[in-house]
Amino acid sequence: MKKLFRQLMTASLLWVVTSIAVAAQPVVVKVVADHADWVYKTGEKALFSIEVTKDNKPLEDIRVTYEVGLERMAPLITGDLVLKKGSGVVDGGSLKMPGFLRCIVTVNMDGTPYRGLATAAFEPEQIRPTTSMPADFVAFWDKAKADAGRIPMDATMTLLPDQCTGTVNVYTISVQNYQPGSRIYGVLSMPKKAGRYPAVLKVPGAGVGRYSPDIALSEKGLIVLRIGIHGLPFTLPDSAYKAIANGRLKGYPLFDHDNRDRYYFKRVFMGCIRSVDFLYSLPQFDGKHLAVAGGSQGGALTIATAALDRRVQYMVAYFPGLADLTGYLYGRTGGWPHMLKDTDKVTKDEVETSKYYDMANFARLINISGFYSWGFNDETCPPTTAYAVYNTIRAPKELLIVKASGHQYTPEQRVRMDTWLLEKLMNHKPDQQ
Secondary structure, eight states, X not given: OHHHHHHHHHHHHHHHHHHXXXXXXXXXXXXXXXXXXXXXXXTOOOEEEEEEEETTEEOOSEEXXXXXXXXXXXXXXXXXXXXXXXXXXXXXXXXXXXXEEEEEEEEEETTEEEEEEEEEEESGGGOOOSOOXXXXXXXXXXXXXXXXXXXXXOOEEEEOGGGOOSSEEEEEEEEEOSSTTOEEEEEEEEESSSSOEEEEEEOOOSSOSOOOOOHHHHHTTOEEEEEOSSSOOTTSOHHHHHHHHTTTTTTGGGTTTTOTTTOHHHHHHHHHHHHHHHHHHOTTEEEEEEEEEEETHHHHHHHHHHHHOTTOOEEEEESOSSOSGGGGGGTSOOOTTOTTOOTTTOOHHHHHHHHTSOHHHHGGXXXXXXXXXXXXXXXXXXXXXXXXXXXXXXXXXEEEEOTTOOSSOOHHHHHHHHHHHHHHHHHTOOOOO
């Protein structure tokens, strides 16, 4: 596995170096917290150093503006600063309670704004959810599963010869989900060699489109199913996905979010479980060793699937969405899709519905090993909400923090995900509570 890790990391580093070279900005705003790990005790002061460079050279005597405050909330401190000798320091103050303090710095150059940030963590392991678990939470989801389970799977598989390799077969798949006529589509890759293999269900982040097969993991001996959630075939032209994303699916994360029975993600969660049904129907699956993995929206789908389906043995959830959604009602950030951020307009039905879809409540049901990761600079799925979920989980868990990362996978995170999955599934030693 160490050799595999080195190979995957080398490939990822080559990818990121190339990407940086292509996407390099002439002006970069660098913000760094003064503790090496960006972690503080409550009451400690956080200082943020600032440097602005152009073509990798520090700019002197340039004026920047800054704001410091809780994630996605009104700033507690604002000001401007002239960078003498190309750098400066902002006193960000402290927090009296566990949470995150973010410093955002902006500079205008030739009419173009450039921005950088750093986020200090104050005893993040002590952050707790603001949401509460409804008394009928488990009963609600048990009924949803039972109702969906009565719908015939009606599965289809179509070989994609042009995407197959010498060792891996690739298929498009379609299964009926939730109600007659509703479908889940995916792309399946698995080893050609006869045998029975462990499986991974990879669930998607937010958006509308098609997904590519995970050839690399299947070449290592895993069946991998990547699904979409919107009931769209993977054979549409790109223009069609774009039109749908900007048309009937625009804003889908908020569709019917004031009704627990009609909220968009009810069908989606059931589609994830139906995808597990499909994997279990494959004669090539070993019938036992199954993991689910995803980030952002997919991080939420991972947690929900693992909580609702005891057939799942391992999970990898990165920067999960739908996490501690009620945070805004308690003076701190809530999770993506931020449905409760306009606190003066929030209705009782919206709050009550959110509790049935909040990963902090699903986290109470997790009893399998998991690997988790996020960055402190994530502005979409803020780290406060991720920790609210993670700190609730009592099952075996590992956490990788990439502190300066925002809302994206880093090469390190991608490598660690695949390495962790291979180590767990190929060793065939699940450690379930």
